[in-house]
Amino acid sequence: MNNLANHLESSSLSPPASIPGKAGPGAVLSCENITVSFDGFRAVQGMDLELQPGELRFLIGPNGAGKTTMLDVLCGKVKPSSGKVIFRGRANAVDVSKRREHEIARLGIGRKFQTPSVFPGLTVDENLEIAMSQNRGVWAVLRAKTSKFDRMRIEANLELIGLADKKRLRAGLLSHGEKQWLEIGMLLLQEPEVLLLDEPVAGMTDRETEKTGELLRQIVRKRTVVVVEHDMEFVRRFASRVTVMHEGKLLKEGTMEEVQRDERVAEVYLGRRRDADAVGSTA
Numbered sequence: 001m002n003n004l005a006n007h008l009e010s011s012s013l014s015p016p017a018s019i020p021g022k023a024g025p026g027a028v029l030s031c032e033n034i035t036v037s038f039d040g041f042r043a044v045q046g047m048d049l050e051l052q053p054g055e056l057r058f059l060i061g062p063n064g065a066g067k068t069t070m071l072d073v074l075c076g077k078v079k080p081s082s083g084k085v086i087f088r089g090r091a092n093a094v095d096v097s098k099r100r101e102h103e104i105a106r107l108g109i110g111r112k113f114q115t116p117s118v119f120p121g122l123t124v125d126e127n128l129e130i131a132m133s134q135n136r137g138v139w140a141v142l143r144a145k146t147s148k149f150d151r152m153r154i155e156a157n158l159e160l161i162g163l164a165d166k167k168r169l170r171a172g173l174l175s176h177g178e179k180q181w182l183e184i185g186m187l188l189l190q191e192p193e194v195l196l197l198d199e200p201v202a203g204m205t206d207r208e209t210e211k212t213g214e215l216l217r218q219i220v221r222k223r224t225v226v227v228v229e230h231d232m233e234f235v236r237r238f239a240s241r242v243t244v245m246h247e248g249k250l251l252k253e254g255t256m257e258e259v260q261r262d263e264r265v266a267e268v269y270l271g272r273r274r275d276a277d278a279v280g281s282t283a
C-alpha cells in the first residue's frame with residue numbers, strides 16, 4: 001500500500017502539524033490551464049497552480065499523475081502545448097512558458113533533480129564556490145580569489161545546510177542526505193525566489209529526512225518551495241498546502257488534513273487496492 005493510503009486508513013487523522021499557507025501580496029507563480037502532450041499523450045491536462053510567496057507546497061499524486069512533468073514545465077525543461085506560467089519574481093510578471101531553461105533559472109526559478117549532481121572530486125566548499133559563479137568555467141572559478149562578500153555568503157550557506165564542519169571534505173565522501181543538502185545549498189547561492197525539488201528525501205534516513213524538513217522551513221522564510229513527494233509522513237509534517245494531481249489534472253488542493261478527508265483522493269489512493277482485495281477474495 002502506498003504511504004498516503006496508510007495515512008488515510010490509519011486512525012491518526014488528527015490535525016496535521018502543518019503551517020497554514022501564508023497570505024502574500026500576490027502569487028509569485030501562477031500556472032493557468034497547462035497542457036503537456038508527449039506524442040499525443042496528455043501527461044498534463046488543463047492544470048492550474050498558484051503559489052504564494054513563502055509557501056512550502058507539496059505536489060502529490062499516484063505514479064504517472066504528471067507531477068514531475070509540472071516541475072519540468074515550471075523550470076522550462078518541458079514546453080506546454082497550451083497555457084501560461086506567470087512568474088512575478090524580481091522582474092515584472094513574465095510568462096516563463098515561452099522562455100528557455102537557463103533564462104528561467106536566471107529569472108529566479110531553481111530546480112533540483114532527484115539525483116544529486118555535485119562534483120564528487122571537489123570539496124564541499126569548492127562546490128559552493130562554483131555554484132556561485134555559474135557563468136564562469138570550473139577551473140577559472142577555483143583559480144580566482146573569492147571576494148569577502150562571496151565568502152560570507154558561502155559560510156552562511158554552509159551553516160544553513162549543516163555542512164560547516166565538512167567544508168573541506170570531498171563531496172564524493174558525503175552521505176546521500178548530505179549530498180542533497182549540498183546541492184540545495186548550491187542552488188540557494190543562485191538566489192532563486194522559487195525552488196523546485198523532486199523527491200528530496202528519497203533514500204534518506206529518518207534523521208536526514210527530519211533535517212531536510214527543518215532546512216526547507218528555514219528556506220521558505222525568504223523563498224517559495226515546491227516539492228514533489230511520495231513520503232506522506234514527510235508531507236504531513238512539513239506542508240503548508242498540498243496539491244493532489246491525478247491523470248494530469250488537479251484533483252484537490254488544501255491542507256493535508258483537507259486532502260486526507262477528501263473522498264476522491266481516498267478513491268485514487270485506495271481504489272485500486274480495494275479492487276485488488278476484491279479480486280483476491282474471489283480467488
Ligand SMILES: Nc1ncnc2c1ncn2[C@@H]1O[C@H](COP(=O)(O)OP(=O)(O)OP(=O)(O)O)[C@@H](O)[C@H]1O
Nearest residue numbers: 038041042043061062063064065066067068069070
Ligand atoms: N518524455 C516523455 N515522453 C513520453 N511520456 C512521458 C514523458 N515524460 C513523462 N511521460 C509520461 O507522462 C505521464 C506523467 O509522468 P510524470 O513523470 O510527470 O508523473 P509523476 O506524477 O511524476 O509520476 P511518478 O510519481 O511515478 O514520478 C506518465 O504516464 C509518463 O509515462
